[in-house]
Amino acid sequence: MDDLEAAADKAELTGQSQGPCPLDDLKEVAFDLVAARYLLDRLNQQQMEMLRRTVNTDVTIAIAALGILAVAVVDQASDTAELTALGRFALRRLRGMAEPGDPVLQVRITLKDVDDPPVWRQVLIPAAYPLARVHRVIQAAMGWENYHMHAFQIGKTTYGPDPEGELGYADETKALLADVARVGTRIGYEYDFGDGWEHELVVEARAVAEAGRIYPACIAGQGACPPEDSGGAYGFERLKELLAGPPSAERDEMREWAGGDYDPARFDLAAANAAAAEV
Numbered sequence: 578m579d580d581l582e583a584a585a586d587k588a589e590l591t592g593q594s595q596g597p598c599p600l601d602d603l604k605e606v607a608f609d610l611v612a613a614r615y616l617l618d619r620l621n622q623q624q625m626e627m628l629r630r631t632v633n634t635d636v637t638i639a640i641a642a643l644g645i646l647a648v649a650v651v652d653q654a655s656d657t658a659e660l661t662a663l664g665r666f667a668l669r670r671l672r673g674m675a676e677p678g679d680p681v682l683q684v685r686i687t688l689k690d691v692d693d694p695p696v697w698r699q700v701l702i703p704a705a706y707p708l709a710r711v712h713r714v715i716q717a718a719m720g721w722e723n724y725h726m727h728a729f730q731i732g733k734t735t736y737g738p739d740p741e742g743e744l745g746y747a748d749e750t751k752a753l754l755a756d757v758a759r760v761g762t763r764i765g766y767e768y769d770f771g772d773g774w775e776h777e778l779v780v781e782a783r784a785v786a787e788a789g790r791i792y793p794a795c796i797a798g799q800g801a802c803p804p805e806d807s808g809g810a811y812g813f814e815r816l817k818e819l820l821a822g823p824p825s826a827e828r829d830e831m832r833e834w835a836g837g838d839y840d841p842a843r844f845d846l847a848a849a850n851a852a853a854a855e856v
Contacts, residue, residue: 596659597655598657598658599657600640600656600658601656604632607633607635607636643658644658647661647663648661648663648667649664674703674792675703676786677787679704679785680705680755680784680785681702681704681784681785682704682755682758682760682780682783683699683701683780683783683784683796684699684702684778684779684780685699685700686700686715686718686766687776688719688774688775688776688800689775689776689777689810690810691810691813694800694841695799695800696719696802696803697798697800698719698795699797699798700714700718700793700794700853701792701796702792703792703793704753704755706753706754706793708753709738709750710856711729713856714793714853717853717855718798720801720849720852724805725768725769725770725771727769728744728746728767729764729765729766730766730767731765734747736752736757737749758780759780760780760782764779764780769805769806772806772807773810774803792854793856794850795846797846798844798846800841800844801842801844804816804835804836804839807835817841820835820841
C-alpha cells in the first residue's frame with residue numbers, strides 16, 4: 578500500500594506540473610503504478626523488461642490518442658507532451674474541480690463536545706459536490722482516516738453511503754451540497770457510530786471560485802484531530818489528561834499509542850489544506 582500511495586503521489590505531481598512533461602517521466606509513472614499494484618517479485622529480468630516495454634507502448638499509444646483528440650500536444654522533437662486548454666478543462670471536470678466562477682461555499686466544521694482546545698476547520702467546498710465527496714473533505718481537513726461509518730443529518734433526512742441498506746439512508750451520492758444547504762444552514766455529521774464523533778457544519782458564506790486556486794481548500798482551523806478509536810469525547814478528554822499529567826507507565830503507553838509526539842493543541846494549516854486539496 579505504501580508503494581501504491583507513493584506511485585500515486587508521483588503521478589499527482591506529474592499531472593500538476595506546468596509546461597511540457599517528458600514522455601519518459603509519464604512512462605516511469607505508469608510503470609510505478611503497475612508495479613505497486615501487482616506482485617512482480619517473481620518476474621525474471623526478461624519478463625520485467627517485457628512488461629516495461631508493454632507499459633511504454635501503451636503510454637505512447639494513449640498519448641498519441643490524446644493528441645488526435647486535441648486534449649494534448651505531443652512534441653516529437655523534444656519527446657514531450659502537454660495538455661491543451663481543452664485537456665486541462667476536461668481533467669478538472671473529470672475530477673470535479675471548480676472552474677472560475679463556479680459557486681463555492683465556506684463551511685465551518687466543528688467537532689462537538691470537545692474543547693481546551695476546540696477542534697474546528699474552515700473549508701471552501703464547491704457547491705456542486707455531492708455529500709459523498711463532502712464527507713471526504715471533512716475526513717481530510719479534520720484529519721480522520723475514514724475507518725468507520727458516517728452519516729449526515731439535514732433537517733429530518735439522514736444521508737449516508739448505503740441507501741439500500743437496513744439503515745434506510747437517503748443516497749449521499751445524489752444529494753448535492755448546493756441543493757441541501759445555503760448560507761446559515763446547519764448540518765449534522767456523525768463519524769464512527771461506536772465512538773460517536775458528532776460534528777456540526779455551518780455554511781458561513783457563499784462565493785465563486787477564483788482562477789488559479791485549488792478547491793476544496795482548508796483556510797483556517799484549531800486543535801488536533803483526536804486519534805482514531807480513542808473512545809469519543811469522553812475517552813479523548815481522558816487521553817488529554819493523561820498526556821498532560823505526571824509521568825507514569827499508563828501515560829507512556831497512551832503516548833506511544835497516540836503516535837509518540839501527538840499534541841492535542843497542534844494544528845498544521847498547510848497539511849490540512851494539502852489533504853483537502855487531494856480530494
